[in-house]
Amino acid sequence: MIVGKARIVKCPYCGAKKELMSLVSGNTLRAEYWSDNKMSAPMLPQVSIVQKCPKCGKYYLYYKQKEEYGEDESFERGSDLSYGEWKEAYHQFCQESTTLDKSDWANIRMGLIHAYNDLITGRNDYIPDDFRDMLLPRERPVDVFVASVIGDFVREYDWSTEKNLLLKAELCREAGQFNKSMETLQSIKREELDDYERGMYDDIKMRVEQKDIKVFRIKSVQERRKDAMIKRWEMMAELERQWLEEQKKDPRLKVCKNGHCFKNTEHMCRWCGEQEVVERVEEDAPRTNVVLFVGQRNGQWVLTTDPDIEGKGEQIRKITVEIVGGHKLYYHLDGQNPNPFNNNSIKLDKKNNYWKMANQEM
Numbered sequence: 001m002i003v004g005k006a007r008i009v010k011c012p013y014c015g016a017k018k019e020l021m022s023l024v025s026g027n028t029l030r031a032e033y034w035s036d037n038k039m040s041a042p043m044l045p046q047v048s049i050v051q052k053c054p055k056c057g058k059y060y061l062y063y064k065q066k067e068e069y070g071e072d073e074s075f076e077r078g079s080d081l082s083y084g085e086w087k088e089a090y091h092q093f094c095q096e097s098t099t100l101d102k103s104d105w106a107n108i109r110m111g112l113i114h115a116y117n118d119l120i121t122g123r124n125d126y127i128p129d130d131f132r133d134m135l136l137p138r139e140r141p142v143d144v145f146v147a148s149v150i151g152d153f154v155r156e157y158d159w160s161t162e163k164n165l166l167l168k169a170e171l172c173r174e175a176g177q178f179n180k181s182m183e184t185l186q187s188i189k190r191e192e193l194d195d196y197e198r199g200m201y202d203d204i205k206m207r208v209e210q211k212d213i214k215v216f217r218i219k220s221v222q223e224r225r226k227d228a229m230i231k232r233w234e235m236m237a238e239l240e241r242q243w244l245e246e247q248k249k250d251p252r253l254k255v256c257k258n259g260h261c262f263k264n265t266e267h268m269c270r271w272c273g274e275q276e277v278v279e280r281v282e283e284d285a286p287r288t289n290v291v292l293f294v295g296q297r298n299g300q301w302v303l304t305t306d307p308d309i310e311g312k313g314e315q316i317r318k319i320t321v322e323i324v325g326g327h328k329l330y331y332h333l334d335g336q337n338p339n340p341f342n343n344n345s346i347k348l349d350k351k352n353n354y355w356k357m358a359n360q361e362m
């Protein structure tokens, strides 16, 4: 951000001079965007369009004054006008409306709406979203004055110049005109909006349905994606939790259609990957152990009781299989898993007919 020489404005009522900040350059790094069209960026500070004369206390639009620059820089933005002062300014402008055109009025109204929303959200203080939501109840009554200003804005603004009518829908919502807001939304072709606008569209719609009039911070496309991902994870974790609860009701071992055994809390058979459960076996049923060896015979991987099976160097491994009620239950591996076992699970490689071979050998 580079600050230039101060812009000097003269009060049109008493002639008192005031120096205002002017920017040579700035950027929107760490900018926050709000649903009422407000952008606040630490590296792009804005000068308030309405300035209050420090001498006579009257209000004027600074950009309507003659353009003059001083020698030094200034950091004065005149942006600390309270909502009360904005209201006062608004009433003053209404008295002298002949000097103001449509775009001046749009600027003034937008500024007043921002000042009101600044007040009720405390957003200039950079409060985290969640905390702000806690502080601000959704069921706040509509401020009658702001609602009338919004009404005038919506009626008099030239909406044909807007790319889409999201701002109009949003302003109607903030004024508590939910039907008008919804009608406006319906006139927008959602599929023609970009990702960012579509997110905003959905947020406005959701809030209209909830009869919520509060202004909100617009999340970036990245934030939305992150939120959606977290939501999905949470949903999956919850489904898994429910599934486990359900499975724990029956502590018996599961038996797949190929006659293998696996724990009640496991999703699939470790031998063959089957999920379908055709039978149950008591966990404390008598067990016997069979020791199997992994090796190659005639170029095929096999699982066999023959300890002399030819292996692939150090990859040959011993596996202890427990037999429960006539079904194979595998849990113990001697050392690292050999190829073609995957990831320390006993799921056999069907392509090599591996588990079928094991069946044959047993």
Ligand SMILES: [Zn+2]
Pocket (backbone or CB within 6 Å): 011, 012, 013, 014, 015, 016, 053, 054, 055, 056, 057, 058
């Ligand atoms: Zn003055």
Ligand SMILES: [Zn+2]
Pocket (backbone or CB within 6 Å): 256, 257, 258, 259, 260, 261, 269, 270, 271, 272, 273, 274
């Ligand atoms: Zn199986």
